Amino acid sequence: MKKDIYTKMQILSDSAKYDVSCSSSGSDNNYKTGELGATENSGICHTFTADGRCVSLLKVLLTNYCIYDCAYCMNRVGNDIPRAAFSPKELADITINFYKRNYIEGLFLSSGIIYSEDHTMELILKTLRLLRHEHKFNGYIHVKLIPGSDAKLIDEVVKLASRVSSNIELPSNKSLKLLAPNKTKEKVLQPLKLARDISLERTDKVIGMSTQLIVGATPESDRDILQLSSALYDKALLKRVYYSAYIPVNNHKNLPALVNKPPLLREHRLYQADWLLRFYGFNWSEIVNEANPNLDEELDPKTFWALNNLHLFPIEINQASKEELIRIPGIGVRGAYKIIAARRFKRLGFDDLKKLRVSLKRARYFITCRGKYQNEVALYPEKIRYALLEPAKPKQPTLFDINYSATTGEL
Amino acid sequence: MRVVYDGTFEGFLTIVYELYYQKLKPTVIEKSALSYSLFDEVDTLVTDETKALKVLQGLQKWWSRKNLQTILNTFMCDSKSFEMDLLKFIRLGFKDEKELQNINHTSVFAIRNLEKEFFRHYHRMTGFVRFQELEDETLYAKIEGKFNTLYYLGEHFSKRFNNQKFIIHDIERGLAFVHNQESKGIHQVADFDEPIYSSKEEKFLKLWKTFFKSVAIESRTNPKLQQSFVPLIYRTYMSEFG
Known part of the structure; x- marks a missing residue:
């Protein structure tokens, strides 16, 4: 039966x-005079879905076969789900028309493997x-490279796309073998390495690449995950690693049995740690180590690090360098810049900081x-930890009392 | 002293002029007199273009382009009462332009923050504006917003819809940015009739709504988070929320 375009869109998105x-x-x-479309350095979110995620790109599969x-x-071959496929022409047409209505910033194109890796890549390339x-x-066009496809095809995709990626999915070879028997770490990383080398040949700027790791499906600790991410950033292989809390969509003997809810808080903490790696000059071994292989659930990673390294504190904000300032819990890059701009004109006190918000x-x-130094709490890790975690004053409960955090969605 | 002016840029520059030449000492500046009390001293200022021009020339001569642009951007935040802060900002700048980087001054901090808020609003609008195709393939968007971002939005879309005809219509302010092959620019809109949309419109709107609904992950639904990213005020013309 031929499916209409709305059903296809529903299935494939x-x-x-x-x-x-x-x-x-x-x-x-x-942008080019007389042509359509431009990319924006800052990126633009065009709307946000009911789960609070940004929609910037038209994110669809070319096919879910x-x-x-x-x-x-959920698209594994053994699953009995409705299948559909866009033709390259159909998809290009939708993309252009969505773009003209300012629904989207561009296209995010991924695909299930239909017939063979090369055939799938050909279809993507056609689009x-x-x-x-x-x-x-x-x-903007983001293309998911198909592991195991021909180098020539990858070469052309890299020339045409704004960003490419390939999902590692699982943090270790062992887990991959268990849950994704057709993939190995080498096979998953191969297109990324290839794309890096191809883009390096042409310009000195590497094409932006990203990957995604599933968190909570396998027993790796946060330490393993952060170590892997950090290695990938160091090799200039990737711009961004995404973490995705494991959401059960299949039943399988190798998957964790019953999960009540996705580990959203853990995902949130991993992102916080990831930011520390990329923008705050932290090394992964500072954030997690042998003794604490997992991130603290109650405190954010930077505060946790600071409490374990209290000998570096307190920091005098009128003298500290930018690198030191951004390591202070609660002060981010913006805060640091504000402090640096303001202290050129006067020595800052607590009141000035408050005024600068x-x-x-x-x-x-x-x-x-x-x-x-503030004189309410003494400089001891336990005391500060207690002060930071002080239970909030009880709120008047409402009739429909479901409270969840706006940032993590945790109940 | 309370000063009332007509809300135009020229009117405001006239206040600046009087500040120096007539020793005007305003404590409150209003766009239009909201309420009078018997004992208030109210000065209604008549906009004078020659005075305004003189101030503008002074600004152009002595100020860096970037700081001058800050004044203009502040003026686009027409729903806020920024006048007193801006006045202090201008006085400070004429004394010593370097002080305009000193965010320890309350008014400098306020103006810099307002400018940031303005660009934040503009940035959101670049994503949230929705165009519809008209019969003759012109793209047409209605907008509303707390600040007047029309000029910046027009420039933004002139780049990306370079080969398209488009109109961005600010309903509240009665302004429209029109871009076609020959020209681009802001025009006043006296009155308008609802245009006739193209027949393709329905198909893509339905596709868009289908897409919007099915990319959300049910087990992670979090309307509070969604609303903090897309506040209700922006949703008036966003087709997926209609």
């Missing part, structure tokens, strides 16, 4: 939704050619202003 990546940032602002049998994936050459589209909720325990 539903299958793509577990891919977390939706960023459209990090590319140069490029797949010959692979990965245990965690790309239509968009770039026929429609003169300069907007620098958040002092956590920072006050770790700083001195003009040599003064």
